Every structure is written in C-alpha cells, then in structure tokens.
Amino acid sequence: MSKTDDTKLIERCRSGDRQAFEALLVQYEKPVFNAAYRMLNSRDDARDVTQTVFLKAFENFDQFDPSRRFFSWIYRITLNESINWLGKTNRLEPLSFEAVDEGKGPEQELESARVSKEVQVALMTLKIDYRSVVILKHFLGCNYVEISQILEVPEKKVKSRLYTARQQLKDALTGNH
Amino acid sequence: MAIEQKYTDLINADIDGEISAAEKAELREFLDENAEGRALHDELSSMCATLNAVESEDPPPHMRHVIMNSLQPTRKEKESPGFMQVLFATPALKYAVTFAAGVFLTLSIVNSSQLSNQAFDDVTDLVGTVSDPIEAKLASSVSVTELDLAGTVSLRSAGSMLILDFDLVAKDHIEVEADYSDRTIWFNGFAQLESGGTAISAETGRIRLGMEGKRRYAVYLHNEGGRETTVNLRFLADGKVVHEASLDYTPAR
Numbered sequence: 001m002s003k004t005d006d007t008k009l010i011e012r013c014r015s016g017d018r019q020a021f022e023a024l025l026v027q028y029e030k031p032v033f034n035a036a037y038r039m040l041n042s043r044d045d046a047r048d049v050t051q052t053v054f055l056k057a058f059e060n061f062d063q064f065d066p067s068r069r070f071f072s073w074i075y076r077i078t079l080n081e082s083i084n085w086l087g088k089t090n091r092l093e094p095l096s097f098e099a100v101d102e103g104k105g106p107e108q109e110l111e112s113a114r115v116s117k118e119v120q121v122a123l124m125t126l127k128i129d130y131r132s133v134v135i136l137k138h139f140l141g142c143n144y145v146e147i148s149q150i151l152e153v154p155e156k157k158v159k160s161r162l163y164t165a166r167q168q169l170k171d172a173l174t175g176n177h
Numbered sequence: 178m179a180i181e182q183k184y185t186d187l188i189n190a191d192i193d194g195e196i197s198a199a200e201k202a203e204l205r206e207f208l209d210e211n212a213e214g215r216a217l218h219d220e221l222s223s224m225c226a227t228l229n230a231v232e233s234e235d236p237p238p239h240m241r242h243v244i245m246n247s248l249q250p251t252r253k254e255k256e257s258p259g260f261m262q263v264l265f266a267t268p269a270l271k272y273a274v275t276f277a278a279g280v281f282l283t284l285s286i287v288n289s290s291q292l293s294n295q296a297f298d299d300v301t302d303l304v305g306t307v308s309d310p311i312e313a314k315l316a317s318s319v320s321v322t323e324l325d326l327a328g329t330v331s332l333r334s335a336g337s338m339l340i341l342d343f344d345l346v347a348k349d350h351i352e353v354e355a356d357y358s359d360r361t362i363w364f365n366g367f368a369q370l371e372s373g374g375t376a377i378s379a380e381t382g383r384i385r386l387g388m389e390g391k392r393r394y395a396v397y398l399h400n401e402g403g404r405e406t407t408v409n410l411r412f413l414a415d416g417k418v419v420h421e422a423s424l425d426y427t428p429a430r
Contacts (some may be wrong), residue, residue, distance in 0.1 A: 018245065018248060021245075021248070022241070022245055025241055025244060025245070026241070029236050029240065029241055029244075030233060030235070030236055031233075033234065033236040033240070034233050034234050037234050043234065043237070044324075046234075047236070047237050047240055047324075050236065050240060050244075051240065051243060051244050051247065051322070054244045055244065055247055055248065058248055059249070112230075112231075112232050115227060115230065115231060116231045116232060119227065119228060119231050134228070137193070138225065138228040138229055138231075139228075139231070139233075143193070143195060144193070144195055159186055159189060159190075162189060162193075163185055163186070163189050166189070166221055166224060166225070169224060169228075170220055170221065170224050173224060173227070
C-alpha cells in the first residue's frame with residue numbers, strides 16, 4: 001500500500017471511520033502478527049499483542065505523525081508491546097539454544113516448517129535489540145533507513161546490530177552455541 | 178586475521194542490496210584477494226537466504242473480527258446502532274419481522290397452553306419473533322476471544338424486556354447455553370440478522386443455540402418488573418466447554 005493510500009485511510013480513521021481502520025487492519029495484521037510471533041515465540045501471545053497493537057493504534061491516531069510512514073509507526077508499537085509482554089512474563093533475557101529447542105519433530109515434518117522452527121529457536125537466543133533488527137530486516141522487509149526510524153537509532157547502529165545479530169544467528173544455526 | 182569493519186559493512190550492505198556501484202567494485206576487489214572475506218560473504222548470504230525463505234505465519238482466523246468488535250467508539254464516531262435499530266431501519270426486514278410477529282402471535286393464541294408465563298419448550302427453527310421497536314440500553318457486554326470462536330455478546334434492557342445480542346464467528350459448530358437462574362424470566366422471542374441457520378431451543382431458565390460461521394442474532398427474554406439478574410453463558414465445542422462468561426443486568430435506581 002502506498003504512503004498516499006495509508007495517509008487517506010488514516011485521515012478517515014481519525015474521524016472514527018471503522019471501514020478505513022479495517023482496511024489498514026487487513027493490510028497490516030499479518031506482518032504485525034508475524035513480528036509479534038517472532039519476538040515472543042508463541043502464537044497465542046502474538047495474537048494478544050496484535051490485538052493490543054491495533055486497539056492502541058485506533059485510540060491514538062491523533063498521535064501519528066503524518067510525515068512518517070504508517071508501517072514504521074505500527075511496527076514500532078508492535079515491538080514495544082512485544083517487549084512489554086516479555087517483561088510482564090519475565091522473558092526479556094535471551095534463552096539458551098537448549099531451552100528453546102524442543103527437539104526434532106516427526107520425519108515427515110515439512111522442510112519449510114522445520115526451517116521456520118530452527119530459525120525461531122535461533123532467534124530466541126538473541127538479545128531483544130538484535131532480535132528486533134533481524135525481524136525488521138528479514139521478516140518485515142525494512143531497509144536500513146526504515147529500521148533506523150522505527151527503532152529511533154542511527155543508521156550506523158542498525159548496521160552494527162544487524163552484523164552482530166547475523167554472526168550470532170549463524171553460530172546458533174550451525175550449532176556453534 | 179580479523180576482517181576490517183569497513184569490509185564487513187560492505188559485505189552486509191551487499192547482501193542487503195544497499196550498496197552503491199563504487200562500493201560494490203571496492204568489495205569485489207577485496208573479496209578477490211581475501212579468502213576469509215569470501216567465506217564470510219558466502220556464510221552470511223546463505224544464512225540470510227534461509228531467513229528470507231521462512232514462510233509467514235497466518236494470523237488466527239478470527240483475530241480481525243475480534244479486533245473490530247473490540248473497538249471503542251471514538252469521540253468523533255457515533256455509536257453504532259443496536260441490533261433492534263438496525264433491524265427496524267431496513268424496510269424489508271421491518272415488514273418481514275412484523276409479519277413474523279403476526280404469525281407468532283396467531284400461533285400463540287391458537288395454542289392457548291402457551292399463553293401462560295411459561296417458557297416455550299421447543300422453538301427450534303423459529304425465526305423473527307419480535308414485538309415493538311425497542312430503544313434498548315446496554316447493560317453489559319463480553320468479548321469472546323478463543324482461537325476458533327470470537328465475537329461479542331451483549332445484554333440490553335428495555336423495560337421488562339432483556340435482549341441478548343449475539344455477534345459471533347465460530348470456525349466449527351458450537352453450542353451456546355444461556356442460563357438465567359431467575360425462574361420469573363422467560364424466553365420471549367428470537368431474531369437473526371445477516372445470517373440464517375441458527376438453531377434454538379428453550380426451557381425454563383435456559384436457552385440453547387447451535388451455530389457455525391458468522392452469526393448475528395438476538396434472544397428476547399421477558400423480565401417482569403425489570404428485576405436484577407445474571408445470565409451465565411457457556412460455549413461448547415464437541416460437548417466441551419471452551420468459554421464461559423456472565424452478563425449482569427442491574428436496574429437503574
């Protein structure tokens with residue numbers, strides 16, 4: 001969805017237009033849910049966080065800066081809500097590989113599902129800052145500038161976090177943990 | 178020997194497609210001369226390809242419905258009309274419901290045994306029984322947010338009438354039981370909007386509904402004297418309770 005489309009919908013949302021809000025929801029529910037899921041490693045928690053994210057967005061459209069892209073605003077809310085959720089459930093610290101890995105599934109498990117699970121296990125071993133940058137880059141498709149805006153850190157920091165995160169992920173995925 | 182940060186930055190920028198032509202040429206020159214750099218580039222490229230290939234998770238099927246139902250009216254938004262207002266705002270429905278009410282009244286008179294203050298024992302397939310248009314006030318409301326069942330159930334009141342307003346989506350067939358312990362309350366009608374196919378049966382102190390998919394319907398209860406009461410809801414799938422909730426009605430003092 002283009003920035004212009006988002007801007008028009010947000011204008012309507014500010015007037016309490018539910019149809020406009022539903023159009024934004026249709027567009028962004030999947031990436032928001034996926035970001036929350038990758039942060040939290042739980043579909044149920046991701047569902048609850050996603051609901052909170054959209055309800056907060058609906059109640060706070062007045063605070064949205066129209067010079068920014070909507071996705072950067074809602075992704076920032078998503079990461080913050082996910083971190084709050086991890087804090088509430090005492091899961092802010094990264095987990096050891098063994099603590100997350102629940103063992104291999106049945107042999108007939110689909111290759112894609114196996115890879116997805118392995119990546120998720122590796123992601124959960126990263127610190128929150130590194131996990132966030134990987135999710136924004138690889139699961140939400142944001143570029144350096146966008147990540148920098150969402151996380152409100154300099155672009156240089158984004159690059160260094162991404163590099164460190166990738167090194168750690170590589171180690172986790174190749175068994176050097 | 179460690180690789181200079183300048184080149185690790187270029188390797189990452191290359192993998193991310195955020196590298197200029199000049200930088201790319203510089204990186205190529207470095208990689209031609211440096212085996213360690215080439216190995217790092219290959220490893221990170223492979224890992225990033227794996228990350229990018231991970232399929233997205235589909236959100237739960239009813240999440241959107243739950244979110245839309247959970248929205249609070251904003252200052253600029255008019256409160257959406259209640260079930261009865263929607264029902265009577267549509268001319269075709271208004272006449273259909275009026276006709277159904279007439280049929281229902283006739284059937285009730287013919288079957289004089291039903292004229293007492295007793296619950297109707299079997300109202301399966303009964304649709305569209307209603308009295309006058311009602312300005313019903315919201316007494317209480319609950320949200321249901323299970324994975325395979327979502328929506329809201331509201332209790333509205335208007336004089337001696339209580340209205341249970343169901344707005345639900347169920348992935349598979351579910352049974353809904355509404356218990357009202359006060360035996361002076363009795364079933365007084367049923368109507369559905371936007372859908373058909375809801376089965377209902379009533380007995381003293383309890384109604385049962387069977388439904389699947391998206392359904393919106395209202396159950397009318399007669400509450401003589403507008404007494405304070407509680408309606409206990411149970412949602413069952415395959416005979417097992419998947420959700421429970423209570424709705425309270427407290428008359429205004």
